[in-house]
Amino acid sequence: MTEALLQRFRDTRAQSLAFCAPLAIEDYGLQAEPFTSPPKWHLAHTTWFFETFLLQEYLEGYTTPEPRYTVLFNSYYNGIGEQHPRPQRGLLSRPTVDEVRHYRAHVDAGIEQLLADTGHAHRTDILTRVHLGIEHECQHQELFFTDLKWSLGVNPMLPTYAEPTTNESPVPMPQSWHIFNGGLVETGFDGDGFCFDNELPRHQTFVEPFALAGRLVTNAEFAIFIDDGGYQRPELWLADGWDAVQTQGWTAPHYWRERDGQALEYTLHGLQPRADANPVCHVSGYEADAYARWANARLPTEHEWELAAATAVSPAGGVDTGCYHPQPAEGEGLQQLYGDCWQWTQSAYGPYPGFRPSAGAIGEYNGKFMSSQWVLRGGSCVSKAEHLRPTYRNFFYPPDRWQFSGIRLAKDGQQ
Template sequence: MGVMPARSLTSADREALAARLLEVRRSTEQLCEPLVTDDYLLQSMPDCSPPKWHLAHTTWFFETFILAPFEPNYRPHHSLFSFLFNSYYEAVGERWPRPARGLLSRPTVEEVFCYRKRVTERMTTLFQEANVATWEAILPVLDLGINHEQQHQELLLTDLKHAFGLNPLLPAYQSGTISGGGVDTSLRWEEYPAEIRWIGHMGSEFAFDNESPRNRVFVESFRIASRLVTAGEYLAFVDDGGYDRPEFWLSDGWAAQKQKGWAAPLYWNLADQTLFTLRGPQPLDPREPVCHISYYEADAFARWAGARLPTEVEWETAASGREVAGNFLDSGRLHPAPDAGGGQFFGDVWEWTASPYTPYPGYRPVAGALGEYNGKFMCNQMVLRGGSCVTPRGHVRPTYRNFFPPDARWQFSGLRLAKDGPA
């Protein structure tokens, strides 16, 4: 669940929160405007969900955790929607199987949009009529729901890209070419001394519970790259036989890439030096960050380059104090961009770290179903930091902890190099 200290709410605060909810809900629907009806059911693998399911699930979340407990005389929109659109909340009840979400031709797309509209209207009415005590109880759940929907905005695009990328027609989500831009930035090493550092969320703004509690950790001296690893640098690894040299690979990674036939990042076509994007096939730009690689590939490249991946503590140390600016969903590019000189700590690609996804000291999930949001996934996952080109701009912080299994490649994931100690 989110971390949001109690505070007094003015009428202006209420109006601002209600307006933010409506803005995020509209943004999700705007992402679906390029789709045709047939696209809404696409599910390319169990880890991906159809666009229609994302639309319905984010609505189910608000209905389940805001309307059900707080709306007077609550009645569900549909008696089976909780079964169809629950994701993984065991405490809420049984769920439709995740791999079969693409089989749900009903409810129709039109019915799902009606469901969204009706739940949003009911929340608006609830907000207008709620007293101060009710509003203060709603606030942390509303903030979590808004951020949850922003997560699904990103997932909607990454899942759709995976489905489109499997289609021999290579359809484009958006038309047009992707511009170059950026500057020619050589890699520099930024040095940080050994010392005790504080990491984790602090302050009154929203953060997920896995970003807390703020805690101290001793960090040895380290160096971190001033920019992300580029596609051109990764291509050199490929050309040097990197996928056929076991000395660079973890045992599990070597087994995964051999079993799955990896020979380059996902969506790359080495034969004609192109890659698949949300705008269809595009020329491979060697200056842009390498993207759609697993943790195993990121780790193997780092070893080949004579470096390593940074820990999440090292990454947060280097990112703290920097402006959260970069190439996000809001830019409309929907693809990583060459470095413009800012270091790309935020946006473009999620950066794999060397850190397993585990709780901070003193972490306790909240009681009830919302305690399942993050805590129960703290096993067999690796932490990524920084956001990507399809992450909403206002959704990222230096303390944000994303996490995926080490073989995941369909997310916009890349890497930044690190080394021990001073040069």
């Protein structure tokens, strides 16, 4: 098992660099908004995580190549100390990309050494934390894509990350509805594998009967919402959502473009025709909620989603396919649970009954964000499938649009 962990560590670390291969050196520092960290920063911060929570604590005699990285690449761990201001991550032209690569190699060697020490007094903690570090890096690989897309997208040159894939644009499948009985059920993680602390403890909850849509809302469906005045009708919106429409000037999903009458969409494969059958993507929670109200439906709760997903296929697809854009639904049953868009739920992100955050600074990972955010479930085209599971709780603020976030509808069961 250690061998498998080590292999996954090596693969994950290598993949972070491989994802950067198409970049110019000039791209590594891009930060268009405070919430979009530069590629170089992701490479360094994931390394800092292994250094801080493993090498600094457990590897005797370890020395860092640069003590100032402790502050520069700390994201938000107050328990570790001061942090370089988030909006200024893009101003760190130094360390250079090469220096960050050396930092990665230095820390990787340390982890290899630590994992080789099978008799270490804290062996169990070490394995657990290496696992956490790998999952942490998977999350940042996904953020790498979402952040990069946003930052490239503000450049009028609209740079391309990857070659366009053939986009056959099939006819959209009709929507289907799947009924679930609910009742007094259990949700939350329960098993041998890895999970984050916020998926615990598994606990009882009461769920009314409900119906869940078989696939995500498509671009074509969302375009009808727009044509029907969706962005001009306050009665469709939560009050905070309507405020956001006014102050942000939203009139369409973030990457939609019109040019010479053509419906386009900026993607990591460049500016592309907007395919009718593709799921609508990069919508905020407010837009998802307004669409659902317009469609005489609602967003699912996170418990509903999890109940349904527990009956369905395992995570697959995602970033390993080499296509960095959601694809149309195909087939029967519940589709598009994991490999296309994260799915907004109506559930506010909060602690499960009996939740206990991990001890120490690691405990800042999830618990302290349990306020004002909404839970998203599933996974997206830039998620790694092996990183996902039915109980996984992603969370963002309802106005956020830079993730690959889409819409799955739900209804009360008896309708």
